[in-house]
Every structure is written in C-alpha cells, then in structure tokens.
Amino acid sequence: MSEVTDDASSPVPAEEPGRQVVPLLAPRDGVPDVVTTAEGVAKAAAALSEGTGPLAVDAERASGFRYSARAYLVQLRREGAGTVLLDPIPTAADLAPLADVINPLEWILHSADQDLPGLAEIGLAPATLFDTELAGRLAGFERVGLAAIVERTLGLELRKGHGAADWSKRPLPDTWLNYAALDVEVLVELRNVMAAELDEQGKSEWAAQEFEHIRLAGPPKPKADRWRRTSHITSLKTQRQLAAARSLWQAREDLARKRDVSPSRVLPDSAIIDAATKDPHSIEALRALPVFGGPRQRRHSRIWLQALEDAGALPDSELPPKTPPFTGPPPASRWARHDPDAAERLTAARAALAALGVEVSVPVENLVTPELVRRLCWDWAAPEDGAEAAIDGVLDAGGARPWQRMLTVPRLATALRAAAEQKGSGDD
Numbered sequence: 001m002s003e004v005t006d007d008a009s010s011p012v013p014a015e016e017p018g019r020q021v022v023p024l025l026a027p028r029d030g031v032p033d034v035v036t037t038a039e040g041v042a043k044a045a046a047a048l049s050e051g052t053g054p055l056a057v058d059a060e061r062a063s064g065f066r067y068s069a070r071a072y073l074v075q076l077r078r079e080g081a082g083t084v085l086l087d088p089i090p091t092a093a094d095l096a097p098l099a100d101v102i103n104p105l106e107w108i109l110h111s112a113d114q115d116l117p118g119l120a121e122i123g124l125a126p127a128t129l130f131d132t133e134l135a136g137r138l139a140g141f142e143r144v145g146l147a148a149i150v151e152r153t154l155g156l157e158l159r160k161g162h163g164a165a166d167w168s169k170r171p172l173p174d175t176w177l178n179y180a181a182l183d184v185e186v187l188v189e190l191r192n193v194m195a196a197e198l199d200e201q202g203k204s205e206w207a208a209q210e211f212e213h214i215r216l217a218g219p220p221k222p223k224a225d226r227w228r229r230t231s232h233i234t235s236l237k238t239q240r241q242l243a244a245a246r247s248l249w250q251a252r253e254d255l256a257r258k259r260d261v262s263p264s265r266v267l268p269d270s271a272i273i274d275a276a277t278k279d280p281h282s283i284e285a286l287r288a289l290p291v292f293g294g295p296r297q298r299r300h301s302r303i304w305l306q307a308l309e310d311a312g313a314l315p316d317s318e319l320p321p322k323t324p325p326f327t328g329p330p331p332a333s334r335w336a337r338h339d340p341d342a343a344e345r346l347t348a349a350r351a352a353l354a355a356l357g358v359e360v361s362v363p364v365e366n367l368v369t370p371e372l373v374r375r376l377c378w379d380w381a382a383p384e385d386g387a388e389a390a391i392d393g394v395l396d397a398g399g400a401r402p403w404q405r406m407l408t409v410p411r412l413a414t415a416l417r418a419a420a421e422q423k424g425s426g427d428d
Contacts, residue, residue, distance in 0.1 A: 021151055022157065023159065024158055025159075026178060026182075027083060027185050029082050032082065034073075037090070037094075038091065042097050045102075048076065048078050048098075048102060050080060050081055052079050053079045054191065055108065056075075056184040057075070057108065057119070058075040058110070058184050059118055060163070061118060064262050064264075065261075066166075066262060067262060070122075071088050071121075071122065072089065074124070075184045076102065083181050086098075096123070103125055103127060105127060106126065106128040107126035108131075108191045109131055109132070109187075110131070110132045110133045111133040111134075112129055112214050113217065117219040128212075129211040130191050130195070131214055132146070132149060132191060134366075137363055138203050139194065140360075149194075150190060153194065154189060156186060161182075203362075210401065213401055224327065225320075228324055232269065236276055240311070241276045242319070243312075243314055243318075244276035244279065245272050246320055247311035248308065249272060252266050252267045267291070267297070271289070274289055274290060282305070286304060328374070328375055335378075342378050345419045348419040349373055350373070368408050369400075372399075375398065376394050376395070387413045388413045391416070
C-alpha cells in the first residue's frame, strides 16, 4: 500500500481526549511465509476458501523505483483462514486457483483505486468492494489515512512503516513483511465499524454507489501533454526549447518503460531542462553538462543527443505552443477577465457546495468533482425551464453518481439562478 496522506475533510468531532491507544506491533498469528510457488498458491486458495466473510486485501508497489504500477506483494486475510502474503512475480502464471476463490468475494481495501489496477493485471478483481478510506471521507472523518482511522475507530496504533519502499527488492526484509501483514490485520474489523458508522449517518447507499464506481473505474487515463509536468518547464522561453524538453522526456519515458525503472531514476528533470536550454550539438558537449557526464548516463548519450537532434529538425509548424491548449475551461483564475458571468456562476456554485458539504459532513470534492463544476459553470446556458433537469444531465454525463446528483442538483440550480438574478439586477 502506498503511503496515504491524511486529507482534510468536513469537521467532525474527534475521538475523546485521553483515550488509550494500543500499539499494534505484530500480527496476532505471526508473519506467514511468503507464497512463491504454484503449490503455495493452491494451498493458500484452499485455506481462503475455508474462511468466512469478506476478504481484506492490500498490495505493495514500487512507486518511485519502477515504471509500472504492478504489485510486488499481495496481502490477503479472511476470518478463519488467517493471512496470506503472496509474491505475484514468480507466481503470476499460477494464480487461477486463487482467483477462482477470491474474485467472487467482497474485498476490503484502503484507498482501493491505488491497488485495483495492479491487481487486475494479474487476474485478481473483486465482485464487490468496501473502501475504508472512502468510507472515512463519506463519514466526515477529519483524517482518512489508514493509521488515523484505525486509531480513531479501533483504538489501535499502526505505526508508519515501509509503504514508500522499493517492494521489488528481493528478498524482502522481515520488518517489511511484518508491516505488510499488519496492513490487513484489522481491515475486516475496521470495515464492520465503518459500515455501522455509515449506516448510522444514513450514508450506506451513498457508499455502495461510490464503491461500485471505484470497482469498475479501471486505471486512470493518461493526461495529455504529460511532458509539461517536467519540473521547471516554465523556465524554458522558446518553443524550440520546449520541443527539446518534450523529445528528451519521451526518450526517457521509452527507456524507463523498457527497463521498468522510474523515469526520474533514468534521467532527472533538471537534466532535461539543462539540455533543452543549452542545446548541445555533440556527444562531447552533452557529456560536459551536469548529470550527462556521469557513468550511468554516458551509455545513453546517443539516445539523448538523438532526441535533441530530432527536436531541432522539427519545422516551426510542429513546435509545441508555449502554453498548453485548453481542452476544457481555462483556469478559474482567468474567468473574471474572459467571462465575468461564468466567474459569478462558479463563485455561487462553490459557495453552495461548500455549505452543503458542511451540512452532510462530506468533503466537497466527494460531492461532485471540481472539474465537473467548472465545466457546468463555464458552458452553462440557462434553459427557459427545467434548469434542474439540464444540470442533472450534465452531471450524469460527467459520471456523477445518483446520490451525488440528488444532493447537488437542487443546490446548483439555486446558485446558478441566484447568479443570473444578481447579474440582471446589476445590469439594471
């Protein structure tokens, strides 16, 4: 599991002061041996099939070390079956018996959207889902990291461990395995407590819709022009320099994908910006730059120089624009200048949603995505009648779930009408 930061949410009273918190230092049944063989997978599947209830699931990746989002360790726990630690690298071709047992079950994960894509790559996917992080958000918890929720609800302390480590390392240290086993140790109990909390708040159906949305979402779509996220890209002044940065970024991406190494470990952003600025025309000039003269980079000198030469050969018509083209509304900070009416609509909509978030103790971003609100306010043309139906159609097309539309459509309709009336009175 990647380290999950404790995000701010709507205010909810915290746990009572002075409550005793018990450190959770080791799994109650000890740390099991890691499953690395087809025989071990079959035994694990048989044991899990004899268990009862939902399945606690976690996966450890190697973000920051590897290019892929693949799982390098999978943790499973079910009542009556204990904990399974699975190495999916040597067993990737042998997981069918495990999938047959666990895929029909309800899975419990914390921040499921991070782990489900990598698990799906190895044929593991839940029939239903319970996400304890998302449950915490919907319940209005101030902090939704796993450790914070476990401490608040169960009175147990999960100490920070090795979530950001290189889980592709072999053999995995014993301390890492202990940490990994603890991540699923209390998920079943936590799920039951959170389900009761959501039920008490009348949010069980909201959660069910959100969990299903996450379960079916699939991996996130790559964003356009990702090369523009290179650190200090704004320091480049010309389109030709931007083209050089883009070409180097793509060459780095290709090499990182082929080697399954994090791009930043192939070539740092600072080196891309430096080369794009100074534009070396020979291997010797390239190697004279910081980073490129190092032993790890010298063997790739021809790749980097070719990327620069390709960018230099582009006609002016194929150079990237200095600013990225908009595929939707411009940044909200520019609305007042470009479309003051849209800016007024957005201000009114945000205020209405903020008030709603406080009323129902749900973060605004979980009520409706900020991007969808911006698109609605930017493109809005008030119909003669049926404003709520029009808003509902926009939100539905944008993927908002029924519970979100039920809550937000009336508030957004009122806000947009109020913005229009204020404009009308100002025009008078």
